Amino acid sequence: MDYALAKERGIDVDDPRIGLKIASERLAIVRYVFLVQVEDGIATADQRACLEYADAVLIGWPEMDADDVVDPDESGRRTVADRLRSMEGYIARFSAEEAAGHVDTMADLLVRATKCVAAVRRLYQPDFPIPTYAEIRHVVQGEWDDDMDKIDLKEPATTVEAIEQETEKADEQRDTADDGGDQANKAGKAGKQDGSGKRNDGKREGK
Numbered sequence: 001m002d003y004a005l006a007k008e009r010g011i012d013v014d015d016p017r018i019g020l021k022i023a024s025e026r027l028a029i030v031r032y033v034f035l036v037q038v039e040d041g042i043a044t045a046d047q048r049a050c051l052e053y054a055d056a057v058l059i060g061w062p063e064m065d066a067d068d069v070v071d072p073d074e075s076g077r078r079t080v081a082d083r084l085r086s087m088e089g090y091i092a093r094f095s096a097e098e099a100a101g102h103v104d105t106m107a108d109l110l111v112r113a114t115k116c117v118a119a120v121r122r123l124y125q126p127d128f129p130i131p132t133y134a135e136i137r138h139v140v141q142g143e144w145d146d147d148m149d150k151i152d153l154k155e156p157a158t159t160v161e162a163i164e165q166e167t168e169k170a171d172e173q174r175d176t177a178d179d180g181g182d183q184a185n186k187a188g189k190a191g192k193q194d195g196s197g198k199r200n201d202g203k204r205e206g207k
Helices: 005-010 017-036 045-058 073-101 103-124 133-206
Strands: none
Touching: 017 045, 017 073, 017 103, 045 103, 045 133, 073 103, 103 133
């Protein structure tokens, strides 16, 4: 982290709770970048799960002066710094994979970065319940399976409906063609009868 730049921007880098602010802001940015990558298609279960996990860790994120936020001891501060370094490493790799278009790898790196942020939040807000990624993944898999079942059920119904419509259309076309043929036949017969009558009349008149 660029502490000099942070100080220029008015950030108190000596504040023992600064890690709380950094962790949430960095994860929120990475989560948004990933969301943009998958929002135009049908996200896989893994892709949904990593977004849900990030949401679960970020939800209700406390202000630095919140009553339930505590200052970590010296060991805790070292752990925070270590988790933030790991987070930044995953984010750097995440950016590289984004440039390469490797969405599945991005999902894995988002999970890893989120785990680092979850560890930081536990140190500052120990009473806040944070689900594990495995728990989130299990729930999302069930929801994803249900969604896929609904899609599978809709496709045959749509196909049957299309077939019925095509059949009805073909029947209508045949009925129309049959009616037209019958009318043409009737008109032809009437024409022959009229012509025959005229010829007979002519013969009679000739005689």
